[in-house]
Amino acid sequence: DAGITQSPRHKVTETGTPVTLRCHQTENHRYMYWYRQDPGHGLRLIHYSYGVKDTDKGEVSDGYSVSRSKTEDFLLTLESATSSQTSVYFCAIGTSGYYEQYFGPGTRLTVT
Amino acid sequence: AQKVTQAQTEISVVEKEDVTLDCVYETRDTTYYLFWYKQPPSGELVFLIRRNSFDEQNEISGRYSWNFQKSTSSFNFTITASQVVDSAVYFCALSEPFNSGGSNYKLTFGKGTLLTVNP
Secondary structure (H helix, E strand, C coil): CCEEEEEEEEEEEEECCCEEEEEEEEECCCCEEEEEEECEEEEEEEEEEEEEEEEECCCCCEEEEEEEEEECCEEECCCCCCHHHHHEEEEEEEEECCCEECCCCCCCEECC | CEEEECCCECCCCCCCCCCECCCCCEEECCCCCCEEEEEEECCCCCCEEECCCCCCCEEEECEEEEEEEHCEEEEEEECCCCCCCHHHEEEEEEEECCCHHHHEEEEEEECEEHHHHCC
C-alpha cells in the first residue's frame, strides 16, 4: 500500500471557521491531489499539485486553497467553512499525471 | 469535455452469480487511460486496473475481468462467481490532459455502481 496519511480523519467545525486538512506521503510521488466525495456526485477534483509550489485548480476549487511547500505534504484549506463543504475529502498521489492514483484513507468533515 | 457514465447505480446479486459493471466514456483525445477502483464499506479507495487507449486486449485477474472496446467507448468490468466480499462501490475513471497537448492529466470519475452480493 502507498504510504499516504490524512489528518485529521474526522472533524466537526462551525460555519465561518478556517479549516486545514493535511495529506502526507512517504512515496516521494510528484503528483498530489485533493478530491471531495459526495453522494450522487462521485469524486470531484478540488486542486492538484505537480511539484513543490506548483498547484492548479480542479473542477470544484471555489472556497478552497492549497499549498505544497514540501514534496511529502499537501495542505487543503477552507478559508471560511460553509455547510456545502461538508463532505469526505480524499487525498491521492501519483507517479505521473496520467497513471493511476493512490488514495489516502479520507477525512470526514462536517460543517455545522 | 470528458465524461464517464456508469448507468447502473445499484446492482444486487446472489453469491456465485456473475455480474458485469458497465462503463461508457467520452473523450476527444486519442491518448487516454481508463481505470477501475473499488470502494468497500470501510471507505478506502482501492486501485484495480489501468488500461491505455492503445491496448484493447481484455484482461483477467482471478475472478475479475475487463473488456475494453474502443468502438463502443466502453470499459466493462465482470466479476465471476461473486462473493460477499465483492460488495462495494465500483468507480470507473478516465484520465486525459487538462489541456490539449499538456503534460498534466486529470482523472474524471463516474458516479459509481453499488454492488451488493447477498449470501
